[in-house]
Amino acid sequence: MLITGGNCANVTHVGNLYEHIFNNYNRKLLPLVDYSDTVNIQMSVSIISLNNFDEMSGELDLTMMFFATWEETRISWTSADYGGATSLLVAPEDLWRPQLFLVQSFGSLQDVGNNSIMPRVYANGTVFWKPGMVIKVSCTVDVTYFPFDTQTCALTLSGWSYDAEEVLLQANRNELDRTHYSDNTQWDLYQTNVTSLIYGNEIPSALLIMLKLKRRDQFYVIYIIIPLVVLGLINHIVFAMPVASGERMSVAITTFLSFIVYLGMINENVPPSSSPMAYLYFYVMFLLVYSSMTMFLCLLSMIIHDKQGPVPETLKTIVIYLRFWCCRKSRRTDIRLRKVSPDEHNANVKSIPVFSETESLPDVMSTATDNVPAVTWTVVGDTYDRWVSIALSMIFIIITVVIFVRLFLNTGL
Incomplete structure (x- = not known):
């Protein structure tokens, strides 16, 4: 139970030192001679590992070490009187130690430290205590930006039994010590902060530990995001398939069912939450x-392609403008003046068409210069497929870009 820090001390020296220290010592009292003073506990925190983060329940399991230093004014000795012993490890049940509790404990209230961690006492009365433990705390989960989300978890270490004028907790460092930290495969601990909380003399002081965790998103990008985007791109390509193949509706329905499958996969990976x-x-x-809209539009396309009979003039006009046939140049005869022989002149005169009195020259010229192909229901269907595919592509691209830009720009980094 007793270990000395000196090089020349023997068991007799250590035994005498132990008797000297704890003679008439009461571990139930604060380590003060003058109770108008305050016990100042200097603390630093080290994180060893992030064991588990259950997003469904909000339970966060951590392995941490707490380094506490304070002055025990009732203990001191001259090292030369005890074989040069400058420090002594003592049984934890024999020495006053602060009662520290985790406010955000998960399940039951947890106190920091246990009887197996031995404090070290130095000759000048300084006590150094470094308890380590696996703690379970509650953390509120915000999955708004899953899988590019960040989670902020707060741990409050409080001396709940004491007023601030009796015991004062002070942080030695403003961040966690990560010297021995082991990386987690799912979460990246990218920022920490440790601050002292002092509300007033009659309110317990506390140590606030903030952890910011960034989800490692590579798995979800490959497993969920990329397949969803690819399926979305495939969805409207059905309009590029030949109508005669009869596979348009099959591909559309299969894609729809694939989205249903991925919805179930997301439910298994994303914590259920309605707000947010x-x-x-x-x-x-x-x-x-x-x-669903693609399936409906695909069905409408098949109906148009199978339709028989004349195409209404209004629909013809719309098709002509949608296919930009209205911009085509009319075919006109290139008339050039040149000298001709009498025989060639007589031949040309014979070849000039004779118009009836009821037939106007402009109507004939209009018919002769028309360069627009005939508009059939097949042409109407092809035009429909082309523009529906473009419209669906634009809608898909705009919504996808808006969603993922919002995810990337609001991750809290």
């Missing part, structure tokens, strides 16, 4: 509506 709700859910719902 992950933007990825909105994106998948858009894809479902988008895919």
